[in-house]
Amino acid sequence: MNAALKSGLLVVLSAGLCGFVFLSGRKTEEKGNMAKLVGVDFEVFGRVQGVFFRKYTQKKAEELSLKGWCMNTDQSTVTGRVEGEKSKVEMMKDWLRKTGSPQSAIDKAEFKNEQEITEISFPNFSIRR
Numbered sequence: 761m762n763a764a765l766k767s768g769l770l771v772v773l774s775a776g777l778c779g780f781v782f783l784s785g786r787k788t789e790e791k792g793n794m795a796k797l798v799g800v801d802f803e804v805f806g807r808v809q810g811v812f813f814r815k816y817t818q819k820k821a822e823e824l825s826l827k828g829w830c831m832n833t834d835q836s837t838v839t840g841r842v843e844g845e846k847s848k849v850e851m852m853k854d855w856l857r858k859t860g861s862p863q864s865a866i867d868k869a870e871f872k873n874e875q876e877i878t879e880i881s882f883p884n885f886s887i888r889r
């Protein structure tokens with residue numbers, strides 16, 4: 761191999777290495793940004809009052825580090841809001857749709873006003889009434 765070819769090869773290799781370092785740096789950064797915050801309002805229908813639904817909702821929300829609130833309505837539903845990391849909010853939505861408290865029987869859960877947010881509006885997950 762002649763000298764010119766050797767140094768050419770070296771340049772290509774170091775450029776490649778720099779690119780790799782740059783890209784892996786970016787990937788880590790993107791991962792950090794992926795902890796996107798969202799907020800969503802919910803309402804759960806079915807046998808959800810008198811079955812410790814709010815208490816279990818609070819427990820699940822705390823487990824997922826979500827903030828917000830829930831309460832009974834006069835229409836025999838439970839409404840509320842959750843805010844937090846998008847993936848955790850998705851888990852909470854699934855739980856509200858399918859699991860609930862042991863004695864509950866969920867007909868459906870509705871979600872409204874789902875939005876990306878820049879900061880959490882609540883200090884905890886509270887039961888309002």
Ligand SMILES: *[C@@H]1O[C@H](CO)[C@@H](O)[C@H](O)[C@H]1NC(C)=O
Nearest residue numbers: 829881882883884885886887
């Ligand atoms: C949760 O936050 C609310 C304010 O939104 C406050 O009134 C309540 O005392 C807090 N509860 C706990 C257990 O810290």
